[in-house]
Amino acid sequence: MNMLAPQTLSHVLDENRQRGRPSLVVYLTGGLPDLTTTARLVETVALAGADAVELGIPFSDPIMDGPVIQAASQRALTGGTTPEQVFDVVREVSGLLPVGLMTYANIVGHMGWNRFAARAAAAGATAVIIPDLPLEEAESWLLAAQAKGIEPVLFVAPTSSDERILKNAARTQGFLYAVGTLGVTGERHALADTVAALTVRAKALTTKPVLVGVGVSTPAQAAEAAATADGVVVGSAVVRRVLEAAGPDEAVETVQSFVGELRAALDEVAQPMSGPAFDAACELCEAARLTPWFHEDDLCWIAECEACSVPIVVWRHHGLPAPADEKAMLARLGRVAEGRFGEGKWFVDGERRQIPDHWHAHARWKWV
């Protein structure tokens, strides 16, 4: 059992993205084929190169799942799998990699939003994904999750408007789950056209990692999806292998080699970003909270500049932002400056003297 606090999903996926390495999240149904083997499978998946695991708590009526995960859920339930038992599996494996729980609203609501969040966190889960809990219904859950340090993962779909993508992106943590295709989970012969369209749209609207799930079935499809997304979630293709295996050993063996193939295919398309998104030597990338912070969001943070004692806005990424982002960040800085110096009694100093290659700007006091 792991005694350290588990790494969060955000931490691992953000770091991957900054390195230009596509992330791989693998879904497994808790209790399939049995609880002991589930734990073995998580270890296997971790060793074979998955960055995180999404562990399903089986539900009797999984409306977002196709035949494979339906059958897996049914088998796990017939075997007597309970939410508590899946928490126990999390407890065993959470030291290996970040573990998210995935289940339906009734399972979480039945236990109580707060109680579920508390138990998930106590077991060492770092995230929870609930596919039938859209933003409209999620407020209580988001508060409960936040209170317990659980990252709630929210969805976008090909049918989502830009406005909805923005709303979900603002509230999701860990990553933004992009449902790649119109449909429920299950393997597909080819990656849907909707994947590229949706992920390009989503990535223009958020700086959080965007992962494609639903219908990513093969190493080639994973690589194709990673061309426009920050990574993939693979479920049915893995679970089918567990369902079809003659026994636990065979399940572990086939899952190990399949996840290894997924990892290799993704690594092949890994692209160290042109100009590092994160520079370990850069003070601004480090974002150490040495002074008071006034604001922070997806795009930037604003704090008291250590050297000048005036507000400084810093882009979250190493390098230079697009003009629209720059404008948005300066507007943000303006609001802080207004409060600090008074209306009109300040100006933007955009010159980067110490760290020219990481965008930032100061707001300074001016005589009127």
Added chain:
Amino acid sequence: MTDQHVPDPVSGRVCAETDPETGSETDPETGARPASSPRQKEQKGQDAGGLSPLDLGDGRYGEFGGLFVPETLIPALQELETAFSTAWVDAGFRAQLDGLLRDYAGRPTPLTDAVRLAETLGGPRVLLKREDLNHTGSHKINNTLGQALLALRMGKSRVIAETGAGQHGVATATVAALFGLECAVFMGEEDVARQALNVVRMQLLGAEVIPVSSGSRTLKDATNEALRDWVATVESTHYIIGSVVGPHPYPGLVRELQRVIGTEARAQCVASTGGDPSGVIACVGGGSNAMGIFADFLDLPEVRLFGVEAAGKGLESGLHGASVQRGVPGVLHGARTMLLQDEHGQIKEAHSISAGLDYPGVGPEHAALAASGRATYIGCTDAEALDGLRLLSRTEGIIPALESAHAVAALSRLVQEGVFTEDDTVLLCVSGRGDKDMDQVAAYLDLTGRA
């Protein structure tokens, strides 16, 4: 609640206006919202420039309702809400629907004074609202005609439906044929077997009947499968939900489409007795015929409302469909409502002799009406329902559907218990006719040696 009755200028119907809802906080532990009026701000208002869209509110009925669906479906539900709320106050749409209800479905349906039944029971005057006389044999056509027009309005070329008894499947296949829409109906394997006649009808009407083999192989699983289909086909397909269940806006939308039952019945009752009934009785599967006949009486507290759930082999047996009486709150098929579930939140199988009542959930507005005490929910067993079916057949020459037979059985019990006496008038919804159930009834009667 300060509801007022205002005649709808298009239909002349009476409808309700309630106070705007006060914003409510949720309980972080249960997700529950403090109880408020079960009928959230539903307005058929009128402003100077014409009709304003019907407001179905936010789909909350006290702590129940909501829209618990995958993100993929949210835009379609928003589109449906807009389409319905504008269509409902569009005189052209209402005229088209009213015309179809009259010339195609056969509305208004009669109100039959059940004199021999009343004599036999030795109690109140009984007025039967004859939804069995609708085209296709049940109230379900009221809903499917309206939703098919909405599908056309939204430019959808395909409709899907779930069905238990097959009546909603038949009603959907019927309107699909009428309007030239592609149609697929999901039906649990067990129901395919016990409602064989309706399967043939649907196929004859050109619908594809898709047997569902997952889970309990009944209505719950058919609904899961319809939702899964919709997630994949939402751009071209409208999902015609068959009852006052599912995510917002369906419960309110289906209630409005079924409201015609109660609106007609109330006027007919006043015409023949000079006043409102003292009680209204209807069976509750998802609860659409009940909501339809209750709707216009909700604001008349002197009219007692009874919903009849399937008690199957007995409420204590665990084999029943009594979600209001024996369920606990939870989330299924897009709504928070009363559900039969185990201690971990897994949905339990329901049981009823009647496929249309064999469902572990119930419409969220019924859950709220039960919580507020405005309506009372009681159970009738399989055996009682069969007695009810025979009773109505022999006294009135009307063979009801097994679902509706539960309402007849409930009336008989309520009279025995003295709830209704000779001074009362009871309005009873005969939601459908019994033809579809004849194989099953015959088999059951043979089995038990009764004639």
